Amino acid sequence: MNTLALFDLDHTLLPIDSDYEWGQFLVRHGVVDAVDYQRRNDAFFAQYQAGTLNPVEYLEFALGTLAGFAPATLQRLQADYMAEVIRPAIKPAATALLQQHHDAGDLVAIITATNAFITAPIAQALGIEHLIAAQPELDAQGHPTGRLAGTPTQGEGKVTHMHAWLDGLGRPFDGFERSYFYSDSHNDIPLLSVVSHPVATNPSAKLAQHATALGWPLLHLFND
Structure with a gap:
């Protein structure tokens, strides 16, 4: 196991943003104030796309919402969200890419800015043992x-x-012969710049421009 394979999650392994869609799910099911939550969720998402998001401010908005639910309610919402939103969004192209790295005996992990409450069940559904996420x-x-x-x-x-x-x-990182990181976002340029094999995956326009200038490969897993 001399190769490290790291994956961003949203718009990389999934064709959606699991964090944003969790908020939309809560609004649809009427368990949060729809107008206020939608407004704040949309504003944070726009900031993320623009690269101006304050991550602590957003995470504590999202985590503050979790704190308002009883444990049993959270478990039910989490299971319903996985069934309604996430499992239909898991595409064969993503699972095939993951399987290639598993079959090669690589050390595989998801590394995501989204919190672990949302992403731990997703990592499990994708068959990935290791998850690095906001806690x-x-x-x-x-x-x-x-x-x-x-x-x-x-x-x-x-x-x-x-x-x-x-x-x-x-x-330690220096002990790996090869290291991959797959990401769609220009926010991930710091880690993409560290690994030996950066892959701009379903890249945003900003990341695609950066990757092309540096000769990084571009990978399109989804048609949307």
Whole structure:
């Protein structure tokens, strides 16, 4: 296992943004104030696309919503969200790419700015053991407090969290012969610039321009 294969999640392995769609799901099911939540969710999403998002501000907005639900309600909503939104969005092209790396014996992980409450079931559904994601702070009963534990897994933060995760495994980054990172977003240029094999996957216009200038391969997994 001398190859590391890292994957962003939203618009990379999934053709949707799981964080944004979670908010839309809550609005559709009438469990949050539709007008206020929709307005704030749309504003944060626009900031993310523009590269101006304050990750802590957004994460604590999202995690604060989780804190407002009883544990049993959260579990039900999470299961319904997976069935209604996520599983239909898992495409054969993405699972085939993951399988190629698994079959090669690579160390595979998702590294995403989206919080672990949303992404842990998605990683499991995709057959990926390792997940690096924003961690919600939990109270003594294991319920989200509405705050972020640690630092965001976004931008340069992905590089920091990757190194910490690998060091925790006893597999420092420098020990890998090859390292891949698949991402759609210009926000991920810091980590794309660190690995030996960056792959601009379903890239945004800004990332596609950057990747083309540097000779990075462009990969299109989805038609939409």
